[in-house]
Amino acid sequence: MAPVERHAFDITVIGAGVVGLAVAEELSRRYRNILLLERNDSHGQETSSRNSEVIHAGIYYPEGSLKAALCVEGRRILYEACGKRGIPHRRTGKLIVATNAAEEEALQALLGKAHANGVDDMLMLSGRVVRSLEPEVVATAGLLSPSTGIIDSHGLMRALLVAAAGNGVTTAFRSRVTAARYDGVRYELEINGGESLVASRTVVNSAGLQSDRVAALPGIDVDLEGYRLKLCKGSYFFASPAPPIRHLVYPTPTPRHEGLGVHATLDLGGRVRFGPDVEYVDAVDYRVDEARRDAFHESIVTYLPGLAKESLHPDLCGIRPKLQGPGEEVRDFVISEESRLGLPGWINLIGIESPGLTACMAIARRVAELVQPLVG
C-alpha cells in the first residue's frame, strides 16, 4: 500500500466555486501558504456556472442583512474588477414591471427597500415610459435599476483563479474533503477517504451545496446551528427567436420571495433566457423538465404577451443552497468563524445562494477580516 501523503498549509479553502476562488484570491494578497481544494476536475462546475449571471443591485434583501450589504458592496467591487481585469460584462439595466394596482403598490414598497439598502439610483416609471424603453413589454408601471448588469461568470472565475495562482495559491482538483479533525491547534483534513492528509490552522468551508455536510465533518451539529441546507432547483428556458428586449425584465416579486419570479435575462451573446423558477427537490438533478414550459409561458405572457410558447426551449438549471424551506422566512448568508463551538479558525460559508455571484468579492473581504486575528 502506498504511504499516505501529508501536507501542511496555513490556510485551506474548500471548494473552487466563485466564492472559494474569490476567498483564495483575496487571502493570497495578504498571506502565503494557501491551499484550495476542489472535488471536481475543474473549478466552477456547480452552482457558479448554473445561474443567471446577473450583477444584482441589492434591491430585494432585508435591510441590515449580509445579503443586502454584501450585494451592494460586492457589486461595486465587481464592476471595478471587471473594468481593471477585462472581464466581459455589461450594465444592461433592469426593469421590474407591475401589471396591476396591487403590483404597483408592491413596487413602491420595493423602492423603499432599495433605498434602505443603499441602492439610490432606482427610478419609478409610468407604463408609458416602460413601453418606450421596451415596446414588447406590457406594464402599468416599472422600476428601473440602472446599475444591474450581466457578467461572464466563467471569465470572472478564470481571472480569480489566475490571480490566486499568480500569488502562490496551490490548487488541487479531484480532491474531496471527506473528514476533518481538530487537535486543539490545527485541523487535519482527510482527502478522498484517506488518500492524503492536509494539516491547516485555518479552514474556510466554501463547499456550496455540500457546505452543511462539510461543516458537520469537524463535529458541528448542523441541525442545532440551523445550518442544514434545502435544495431548491431553478430551471431556465431560452427563447428562439429571441424577443427584442434590451433590459433584463423581471415581474414584481411574490411576497415570500423564494425566487425573483420567472424573469428575462440576456447573456453577453445576446441570447434571451427565462427563469429560474422555484422547485424544492430532494437530490441534485440537473435535467430540465420540458413539462414546465406551460407554467413558464403562463407567467412570461403577463408581461411579454407576444411570446409564443413554441419559442421556449429547455435550457440549463441550477440548485440554490437555501437555508429556508418552502414558505419559511428568508434566511441570511452564514459567514461564521466557529470559535464559539470550540473550533477556532474554522470559517463556515453556508446558504450562499443569490446574490452570491455578485457578492463574492465582498464575501471574500469579510472572510479576510475573520482570518486576520487568527493569522496576524
Ligand SMILES: Cc1cc2nc3c(=O)[nH]c(=O)nc-3n(C[C@H](O)[C@H](O)[C@H](O)COP(=O)(O)OP(=O)(O)OC[C@H]3O[C@@H](n4cnc5c(N)ncnc54)[C@H](O)[C@@H]3O)c2cc1C
Ligand atoms: C438558479 C440560480 C440563479 C442564480 N442567479 C444568480 C445571479 O444572477 N446573480 C448572483 O449574484 N447570484 C446568482 N445565484 C447565486 C450564485 O450562483 C451562487 O451564490 C454562487 O455561485 C455560489 O458560489 P459557491 O462558490 O459558494 O458555490 P459553488 O459554485 O457550488 O462551489 C462550491 C464548490 O465546492 C466544491 N465542493 C463541495 N464539497 C466539497 C468537498 N467535500 N471537498 C472539496 N470540494 C467540495 C464543489 O465541487 C463546488 O465546486 C444563482 C443561483 C442559482 C442556483
